[in-house]
Amino acid sequence: MPELPEVETTKRGILPYLKGQTIKQIVVRQPKLRWPISEAIFNAHGQEILDVKRRAKYLLLQLPNNWIIIHLGMSGSLRVLLNPQQAAKHDHVDLTLENGVILRYTDPRRFGSWLWAKKLDHVTQLLHLGPEPLSDELTAKYLFSKAQNRHVPIKTFIMDNHIVVGVGNIYASESLFMAKINPNRKVNTLSLFEFEQLVIAIKHVLSKSIEQGGTTLKDFLQSDGKPGYFAQKLQVYGRDGEKCYLCQTEIKSQKIGQRNTFYCEICQK
Ligand SMILES: [Zn+2]
Structure with missing residues (x-):
């Protein structure tokens, strides 16, 4: 998709x-x-x-x-x-x-x-769409305030278009790994500092992917080509059973909100 x-x-x-x-x-x-x-x-x-x-x-x-x-x-x-x-x-x-x-x-x-x-x-x-992830409107303070009195897992929260748009399943797993946050954590338990790390990670992961996408622009001119979806190096997504690049522990997979989720239980607290 x-x-x-x-x-x-x-x-x-x-x-x-x-x-x-x-x-x-x-x-x-x-x-x-x-x-x-x-x-x-x-x-x-x-x-x-x-x-x-x-x-x-x-x-x-x-x-x-x-x-x-x-x-x-x-x-x-x-x-x-x-x-x-x-x-x-x-x-x-x-x-x-x-x-x-x-x-x-x-x-x-x-x-x-x-x-x-x-x-x-x-x-x-x-209507009712949350801010663009790469805009200045997405800040840790904004997410932190939205998270009060909510009890959903952080992964479900950042994939909710009413909170922030465009954080798809792959990018949610990857951002949470980069921010060292366990995807199961209830949003109201995250500190402002953790949201700061998460916002940095979301912006990094998405802009990196857009940057890599730039190399596929030529595909728009190919008669039979489709825009190539980006083969970027993923840290956790789709890597269950393989070793974490940071600590060598096996990456876990689990369904959260019916979506496949990948994480390292040692690196992500
Ligand atoms: Zn790890």
């Missing part, structure tokens, strides 16, 4: 081809995505793409009077085609621009979405 770093990399990859371009044509081959694509989206014809932004895992195409809001779901991807190419089975949407570039959306499982909105605050999916 595309996580925040992949979505950010996608944004950076498509931005130079889209910004300032007028939409010449929209082709919707399959409107039945997670939510059906509204016919109103055809009003985008002739509108200029002023900017491409990201909020949580949503890509936002800013038009003069509207927004197109794209989510990649479980298996969605966007590619920039410099020359027309025949659409394949799962190529559900094309956006053709005046410069001839086609932005093509492919999604075998169709859990993604293309929403059309007049204003972003009309979009229910974007």
Whole structure:
């Protein structure tokens, strides 16, 4: 599933081809995505793409009077085609621009979405989202105050989009390892200092992943390539039974909130 770093990399990859371009044509081959694509989206014809932004895992195409809001779901991807190419089975949407570039959306499982909105605050999916993890709004003090009177495990807490967006399952395990915090700890038992370590870790792990994603940008131009999801060196995720890189103890795995969680019980208190 595309996580925040992949979505950010996608944004950076498509931005130079889209910004300032007028939409010449929209082709919707399959409107039945997670939510059906509204016919109103055809009003985008002739509108200029002023900017491409990201909020949580949503890509936002800013038009003069509207927004197109794209989510990649479980298996969605966007590619920039410099020359027309025949659409394949799962190529559900094309956006053709005046410069001839086609932005093509492919999604075998169709859990993604293309929403059309007049204003972003009309979009229910974007309401009540917590701060962006890489923004200055995510601070230890903020998390600490949100954690008072809560009893959920810290891992579940940081994966909650209402608290902070974009900390997916892999990044939650990796950040907690870096901050040396056991994922089972109840949030109200963490000190402000521990939240400081955790915020540093979350920002580090996510920015590292986005940095590595930069090397896959060329994939947006490959006709058959999909954006590569990043083969980064993971410290704990998926390593159960293998030795901790710090203390050589076996990494444990456990389900927390129905999600696989990996940690070192010696390094993480
Ligand atoms: Zn260890």
